[in-house]
Amino acid sequence: MIPPGATAIVGAAESTEIGTVPDVSSAGLAIDAAANAMRDAGITAADIDGFTCGYFPVADMSRQLGIFPSWADNTVVGGCSWMFQLRNAIAAIHAGYCSTVLIVYGESGKSTRRLGQSGDAGQRGGIGQQFDMLHGGGQAAATFTLPVLRYQHEYGLSDEDLAAGAVSQRAWAVDVPRATLREPTSVDEVLDSPMVAWPIRRAMCCLVSDAGGALIVTSADRAADYPKPPVYVLGTGGALEGGPMSPAGVREPLRPEFIRTSGEAAFASSGITHSDVDHLMIYDAFIHTPIFGLEGLGFVDYGEGGHFIAEGHTAPGGKLPMNTSGGGLSYAHTGAYGMLCMLESIRQVRGEAANQVPDVDVALCHGWGGYWSACATLVFGANAP
């Protein structure tokens, strides 16, 4: 097992602009974010010997950045790919394959429709393309959300309580200058927004944005040499279940094993307990995913996640601040939000967030991939144990 705090994030940045960024390709956003992260860490490409980028052929991107890595990874499992890549990078550093890894992400999800990007789970002849995509119309809002109605039916979660999640996320976004949607909203307004895929309405769906992000991770013993305080990686988890284009392969959709597996690994490897978590990110591709995350990670019992959010425990002033950037629903969501999700956790541990939670010592970040086929869990800390 890799000891908690053996590695640390020493560079972290988003692309200079996020939201609507016309005339920049996915690769352009990634390069901009990489430059910002290297600046943040006070290093150049020459200092990097490990590289991963996910949505681009790895040599396309490393060549453009002038990085000549001795270790590379390009794991693509959907939106949490960069979380998996961070986990892999930590292992590679621990194994001695490399010392300093740059993890790069960019996605022009809105303006150029993903120009120059690869990694399509819907490729012809793939299992998702053959058996899922036609029925879902290729629409995440109609497919990823399939477990919602069953959840409401089994646990008696009303439409109003489901909608409350979008209201608390917006309440966070109000104070975040880079968030796309900053007007306060209400349960009525969410339920009056246009129906997209009953019972899912537009205000229950993530945004479609342009953004990039990048991280630099190195061993803890090197981390002190960088300008910013290190954000230690205390523990990690990850798991896959089902296929990329539908939740149909998740064996128990209301009690998914992959979430439990990932969460348990993150808690065990970090040595933390739930009460240690000062700040929480759970990737909100759609309104229900934080509910399933809270339950699968063990913050609440099965069936309680929706009510927990509706009662305001994750909203500003609540006991478990969650998705403090506004999340995919209000901040930005490019298509793959995992990098942006991690960057908010890292800002919180650094004390740099727009909605800074006081004294964040431990931040937990959980992300998803596919229309529910992968997840990853990361525990970041201000201090190494």
Next chain:
Amino acid sequence: MTSRQAKTLDMAHPLIPVPTPETQPYWDGCNQGILRINRCNACNDAYFPPAPICPHCSSTDVKFFDASGEATLYSYTIQQKPPDLWGTQGPRSVALVKLLEGPMLTSSIINCEQTPETLRLDMPLQATFTSFGETTVLCFEPTEEQQ
């Protein structure tokens, strides 16, 4: 593959399923109006989607068989603006359907009103097939007793 076939593939709508040699028996079944899925000869589990290995016990001693076509409705959404491919005038269901034999799959409930009142969770369904050009696709409909 001839260049003519390749061109046809390239021009196909990206949502039209493209079979592989491993899944072809399933698609042949659809063309014949039969739901043909896999069963493992070693552990006897039925599974979906088609693959030349059992996802439960890793045996490659597997076969295709004709499933009952009986299923229940596990969960669904009603897509408000279906892709043109479906050619329907209004909202349509996207469903998780649980086969009598065990596997869950993504499908569509057709031949009935696309409303929450008609689409009741756990309702019994039967397999039916619908065509998109030369491709025949598995869907489900309420059982005859309900129609």
